[in-house]
Amino acid sequence: MLNVGIDIGGTGIQLGLVNEKGEIVQRGGIVTRTDIPFSQQIEALAKCVLETIEKGGYTLDDITAIGAGIPGVADPATGRIPFCTNLGWKDVDFKGEMRKHIDKPVFIDNDATVAGLAENVAGVSAGAASSVFLTLGTGVGGAIVLGGKVWSGHHGVGSEIGHMILVAGGEQCTCGNKGCLERYCSATAIIRMAREAVKEHPETAILAKAEGDPANINAKMVIDAAKEGDAIGLQVFDQYIQYLAQAISNVIMFLDPEVIVLGGGVSKAGDFLLNAVREALPRYVLYKALPYAHVELAHLGADAGIIGAAMLGQ
Amino acid sequence: MLNVGIDIGGTGIQLGLVNEKGEIVQRGGIVTRTDIPFSQQIEALAKCVLETIEKGGYTLDDITAIGAGIPGVADPATGRIPFCTNLGWKDVDFKGEMRKHIDKPVFIDNDATVAGLAENVAGVSAGAASSVFLTLGTGVGGAIVLGGKVWSGHHGVGSEIGHMILVAGGEQCTCGNKGCLERYCSATAIIRMAREAVKEHPETAILAKAEGDPANINAKMVIDAAKEGDAIGLQVFDQYIQYLAQAISNVIMFLDPEVIVLGGGVSKAGDFLLNAVREALPRYVLYKALPYAHVELAHLGADAGIIGAAMLGQ
Secondary structure, eight states, X not given: OEEEEEEEOSSEEEEEEEOTTSOEEEEEEEEOOSSSXXXXXXXXXXXXXXXXXXXXXXXXXXXXXXXXXXXXXXXXXXXXXXXXGGGXXXXXXXXXXXXXXXXXXXXXXXXXXXXXXXXXXXXXXXXOSEEEEEEESSSEEEEEEETTEEOOOSSSOOOOGGGSBSBXXXXXXXXXXXXXXXXXXXXXXXXXXXXXXXXXXXXXXXXXXXXXXXXXXXXXXXXXXXXXXXXXXXXXXXXXXXXXXXXXXXXXXXXXXXXXEEESGGGGXXXXXXXXXXXXXXXXXXXXXXXXXXXXXXXXXXXXXXXHHHHTTO | OEEEEEEEOSSEEEEEEEOTTSOXXXXXXXXXXXXXOHHHHHHHHHHHHHHHHHHTTOOGGGEEEEEEEESSEEETTTTEEEEEGGGTEEEEEHHHHHHHHOOSOEEEEEHHHHHHXXXXXXXXXXXXXXXXXXXXXXSEEEEEEETTEEOOOSSSOOOOGGGSBSBTTOSBOTTSOBSBTHHHXXXXXXHHHHHHXXXXXXXXXXXXXXXXXXXXXXXXXXXXXXXXXXXXXHHHHHHHXXXXXXXXXXXXXXXXXSEEEEESGGGGGTHHHXXXXXXXXXXXXXXXXXXOOEEEXXXXXXXXXXXXXXXXXX
């Protein structure tokens, strides 16, 4: 039997047919459109699901359930989406709309949650008694898995780690608060810090990579410059690592999971990032002599969203 | 049957014989001494336990187990105390020493954890599916109870909410970090903010209550001044409430428990504190239109430590 896993993103919707081993046996996808009503978007998505099943040589009888990761607030109990700001969805019935087209059980959850679940089942934190997953991308998403089960909180508004306040009174966040963690620990934060630094140091390799225009700077340029030993690249990278280590230390101080997994675009920096985080962490954790969470890089990469969504139906 | 509950504090050790209903039927206590070896302190404590049992007209046959709340890191699995900085204990065997004198099962956990457990079983959060307890005292302690069970984390170093960083780069904390939550949300923080404010405003009622000497200021004086409508009292109180609301919002963003309970000395401000927190919170929570944790005041007061410790053995 197979499950359909759907990873809804701001620009594209990726889906896959996933077997019991967590392997994707057939893929499909459509472009995300915010210019059409929600019902039409789901109609197009359902069509793509059916086409993908057919393309793989399967029928609906081979499918157990459909799961989707939502880049916003998802209510697993009702299958409704109270808020999905990026896509302009507000209090829409994902499960109900999908079931108008495909008569299978439908499950939804937050996209970071779903990716965290995938890592906890089939990825780097597989079998961990407890894990916290951080996606370091445009923003910072979070997922908590306790005893193999997703913890989204009592009201379903938990694991929004990106909007925990790390620097009260600090940088303005899009959410209205000041000093949210994602203002300091996202790819966006690296770019902001780098743009600030290049003003004083136009000689940095970061600016050369950006063809002289600070508007072109992305997180990879900064990390590449740091890897090459560029002084300003290293300075910005270290600034970022210190904030990230404090954020990770906060997760340890509060929940003390067995494993903390770093995913998202910034995690593509690989061991360069991981080693720096592991080196910085002891400065911040309270009980330096006692064991605390292993920090690891996500293993499943971009497929975590599809695999985790498929697991919602297992 | 009765359990012995022991609440170990920096100045005194309180204990009680607690029945199945969570009622204290006999009390005892000794002074905490940091000038004697750990083994002698536990010998004196065991003597006090035996005397309290006798004083109540009971025998050891009436006692099921002994539980203790430790103002530091306690390892529930081994009964050892890796760190208890306030009392100068380091890697001591509480369970082993106690059992030299009394042959009963011995359980230990962190003191804030134990108080949170007591509230979750017999106090304001009784029956809650999940709760987070914050003790607002000299420092800030924390406890997490999930599904009726204490969550101390995978390595037993969790729920140290007071040392989560709230203002990265902020006030120096005794732990070595800067900007820990307890530097902004404890009674000590209120005193610091008030001492700062009275420099500019010696006319405030706070200074009058402190007999003109900023060194005499305590948190109650500040809160009393605010209750009376003193402008500087209200200003300092609001400053404190904004930090506390951000800390509580962080708990909601991360774990999203059903209930958040405020205990400790500052919580004696009662509804004046609770109403201010509830009013400030919507400014900071991410999903303002969705339900989130109820914030409540602890009900068991100073007895929570004894009652919760006794519950460890149930």
